[in-house]
Amino acid sequence: MTRDPKHESAGYQPLRPQATGLGEFLAPVAGFGVTFAAMFKPVVTEDYPRKKEAPQSRYHGRHQLNRYADGLEKCIGCELCAWACPADAIYVEGASNADLPENAGAEPGALAADSPDGAHMSPGERYGRVYQINYLRCIFCGLCVEACPTRALTMTNDYELAGNSRAGMIFEKQDLLAPLTEGMLAAPHPMAEGTTDTDYYRGDVLGATQAQVDWVTERRPDDETLDAAAAVASGSRPGPAPRQHELRPDAGPGAAEKAAGEAAAGSVQAPSAQEPALDAAPEGAIR
Amino acid sequence: MNGVTWAAAGVAADFSNEPILASVVKAVLIVVFLLTSVLFAIWFERKVVAAMQLRPGPNWHGPKGLLQSLADAMKLLLKEDINVTRADRVVYLLAPMISVAASLLVFAVIPFGPAVTIPFTDFTTPAQLTDFPVAVLYILACASVGVYGIVLGGWSSGSTYPLLGAVRSTAQVISYELAMGLSLVSVFVMAGSMSTSQIVSSQTSIWWFIPLAPAFVVYVISMVGETNRLPFDLPEAEGELVSGYMTEYSSMKFAWFFLAEYINMLNVSAVCVTLFLGGWRAPVPDGFLGDFLNTGWLPIVWFLVKVWAVMFFFVWVRGTLLRLRYDQFMVFGWKVLIPVALGWVVVLGGVQWALNVAELPRSTFFYLAGGVVVLVLLPLMFWPEKRRRAQQEAEPEPIDAFADGYPVPPLPGQKLPASPRFGKEVAGHDS
Numbered sequence: 237m238t239r240d241p242k243h244e245s246a247g248y249q250p251l252r253p254q255a256t257g258l259g260e261f262l263a264p265v266a267g268f269g270v271t272f273a274a275m276f277k278p279v280v281t282e283d284y285p286r287k288k289e290a291p292q293s294r295y296h297g298r299h300q301l302n303r304y305a306d307g308l309e310k311c312i313g314c315e316l317c318a319w320a321c322p323a324d325a326i327y328v329e330g331a332s333n334a335d336l337p338e339n340a341g342a343e344p345g346a347l348a349a350d351s352p353d354g355a356h357m358s359p360g361e362r363y364g365r366v367y368q369i370n371y372l373r374c375i376f377c378g379l380c381v382e383a384c385p386t387r388a389l390t391m392t393n394d395y396e397l398a399g400n401s402r403a404g405m406i407f408e409k410q411d412l413l414a415p416l417t418e419g420m421l422a423a424p425h426p427m428a429e430g431t432t433d434t435d436y437y438r439g440d441v442l443g444a445t446q447a448q449v450d451w452v453t454e455r456r457p458d459d460e461t462l463d464a465a466a467a468v469a470s471g472s473r474p475g476p477a478p479r480q481h482e483l484r485p486d487a488g489p490g491a492a493e494k495a496a497g498e499a500a501a502g503s504v505q506a507p508s509a510q511e512p513a514l515d516a517a518p519e520g521a522i523r
Numbered sequence: 524m525n526g527v528t529w530a531a532a533g534v535a536a537d538f539s540n541e542p543i544l545a546s547v548v549k550a551v552l553i554v555v556f557l558l559t560s561v562l563f564a565i566w567f568e569r570k571v572v573a574a575m576q577l578r579p580g581p582n583w584h585g586p587k588g589l590l591q592s593l594a595d596a597m598k599l600l601l602k603e604d605i606n607v608t609r610a611d612r613v614v615y616l617l618a619p620m621i622s623v624a625a626s627l628l629v630f631a632v633i634p635f636g637p638a639v640t641i642p643f644t645d646f647t648t649p650a651q652l653t654d655f656p657v658a659v660l661y662i663l664a665c666a667s668v669g670v671y672g673i674v675l676g677g678w679s680s681g682s683t684y685p686l687l688g689a690v691r692s693t694a695q696v697i698s699y700e701l702a703m704g705l706s707l708v709s710v711f712v713m714a715g716s717m718s719t720s721q722i723v724s725s726q727t728s729i730w731w732f733i734p735l736a737p738a739f740v741v742y743v744i745s746m747v748g749e750t751n752r753l754p755f756d757l758p759e760a761e762g763e764l765v766s767g768y769m770t771e772y773s774s775m776k777f778a779w780f781f782l783a784e785y786i787n788m789l790n791v792s793a794v795c796v797t798l799f800l801g802g803w804r805a806p807v808p809d810g811f812l813g814d815f816l817n818t819g820w821l822p823i824v825w826f827l828v829k830v831w832a833v834m835f836f837f838v839w840v841r842g843t844l845l846r847l848r849y850d851q852f853m854v855f856g857w858k859v860l861i862p863v864a865l866g867w868v869v870v871l872g873g874v875q876w877a878l879n880v881a882e883l884p885r886s887t888f889f890y891l892a893g894g895v896v897v898l899v900l901l902p903l904m905f906w907p908e909k910r911r912r913a914q915q916e917a918e919p920e921p922i923d924a925f926a927d928g929y930p931v932p933p934l935p936g937q938k939l940p941a942s943p944r945f946g947k948e949v950a951g952h953d954s
Contacts, residue, residue, distance in 0.1 A: 267843045267844070268839065268843050270843070271575040271839060271842045271843045272575075272839065274574070274575045274576070274577055275571070275574040275575055277577055278577075279573075279574075279577050279578050279579050280577045280578070281577070281578045281579060283579070283582075
């Protein structure tokens with residue numbers, strides 16, 4: 237079959253090289269070869285609920301409020317994230333660390349506002365008492381993360397943000413706060429002795445100190461985080477690594493057996509090793 | 524009519540000792556086979572199309588998603604049954620039933636295999652519900668009646684899109700059943716019978732799709748048109764007519780149309796296998812391994828393998844081709860398929876006459892045939908191409924690029940003047 241002269245007169249020039257010989261003869265049915273060959277190619281889709289794949293490490297997922305290595309929160313309740321938010325999705329109420337109920341016994345004026353002593357939720361003067369993000373408004377632009385002066389707010393890879401009620405889609409502080417990793421000491425407790433919030437921000441605090449452990453032991457002797465934090469304080473174990481985001485467990489029929497089979501075959505890496513950690517860089521390092 | 528006279532009328536299968544009970548059992552088995560095959564066919568189609576599109580397809584319900592179509596059927600059963608107020612109620616309800624009933628009829632005359640002996644007994648019976656001297660005509664009749672379901676369903680819905688779908692379906696069946704019937708005629712000529720069992724037994728030495736290749740191609744194309752499958756699914760064209768004739772149908776009534784469509788696919792596949800692909804005969808030369816491959820229960824396996832190969836072709840076509848435009852579809856049916864089918868029947872008739880009636884020696888016949896072919900091809904080599912070339916070399920008309928004050932594109936045969944920037948050097952560009 238020769239080229240259609242009608243097209244040539246209109247100045248039509250094919251962009252792709254034209255088949256010749258047998259290829260030209262078979263060109264009208266070449267599509268059948270394409271579809272048949274495609275049957276033997278691997279599928280490109282993900283087996284989503286059964287096997288959850290991590291998105292790219294820069295993915296803008298659910299937010300996380302991070303902690304310093306001794307367990308204090310990074311959020312200082314400054315509301316810059318809320319001001320930066322173009323969708324008005326964030327609501328923050330700050331409060332003074334000195335007003336914590338743990339400090340109620342202290343004489344008025346005994347605790348200076350920026351004193352490292354006394355109970356602290358975060359280093360320095362203030363902490364975020366209320367922190368809400370409305371995920372029905374959030375557009376995941378990340379301007380809040382850029383606005384955060386203490387790098388308290390980052391975004392995780394958690395993309396599974398669906399709910400069955402409007403109220404449930406407003407995530408509270410306890411939903412957003414990064415859980416304590418092994419070796420962190422649960423807040424509230426004093427700042428590490430002789431430090432300022434600037435030292436925290438620079439990353440000079442690498443774990444709980446003995447004074448902090450003693451303070452918590454005195455007030456909350458059955459706190460679950462005490463043992464690991466004491467080990468960090470005494471130097472018998474390294475300081476806690478920042479928490480990395482993990483994908484939620486696979487779902488669906490057969491997923492559990494499949495996962496068990498793969499684990500037995502040794503083909504599955506631990507999720508944390510597999511995933512480029514969102515906040516794996518050393519604390520305070522500029523990314 | 525008893526079996527002896529049937530045999531005399533050219534029916535190969537022997538139904539002379541067939542008790543009523545055996546026929547009833549066979550009929551039930553055929554219905555069960557068709558219904559389960561439809562469930563499997565839907566899964567098969569979705570899986571194969573998915574593989575062609577690099578995705579896994581249904582994989583959630585049952586092993587490899589095999590129970591997906593069962594779940595879909597349950598869903599349809601439990602859905603609200605909506606009756607359109609403006610519908611012509613009786614016909615509206617009758618239409619899906621006509622479709623299903625007609626589609627279930629065809630397999631009655633399809634031979635699944637030769638005579639089989641029921642295990643642990645000495646009762647031997649053909650693996651076929653029935654057969655008669657005009658069985659293939661009966662198949663064509665059933666297919667035509669099935670279209671009434673589509674046409675009446677579209678008409679009685681009292682809605683625009685279904686009506687358009689029904690009209691298209693009518694036109695489609697008229698144009699493509701002609702071609703289909705004509706392609707089957709050549710099989711009748713070669714087999715000397717319209718009985719399905721006789722046609723299968725006439726393919727002992729060679730399957731008809733080889734000597735009757737043009738008829739086979741016409742049949743394959745028209746069978747896709749007959750079943751409203753892509754690229755000929757114009758009666759239901761989602762992009763144009765919502766769902767065509769079944770737009771106003773919901774729940775079980777819709778499921779019946781759906782069922783009929785897939786049974787029809789199985790029907791035309793089975794007819795294709797029976798008439799062109801050797802029926803239940805093993806895909807090896809006759810006499811290979813003795814009679815073993817072509818007797819007993821094994822031929823049923825060959826039959827099913829072939830039917831599903833044709834079903835795969837259906838899915839393959841669907842995964843590859845786009846829907847035709849309606850006018851192209853009609854032009855293809857009337858100006859290509861029917862003339863080709865008709866011409867082939869004439870050629871075949873001539874050949875049969877020359878070999879069997881005039882009894883020309885083979886060598887004489889081949890010389891004659893070669894001469895005719897050359898005589899036909901010779902003018903073709905000079906004709907259309909040259910004329911078009913001459914036309915094309917005519918000077919392109921001048922174009923008024925700003926006719927009526929607006930920039931306009933060139934019409935066919937016109938050529939744009941060279942751009943004023945053509946040939947100028949581009950500033951800052953070395954080459």
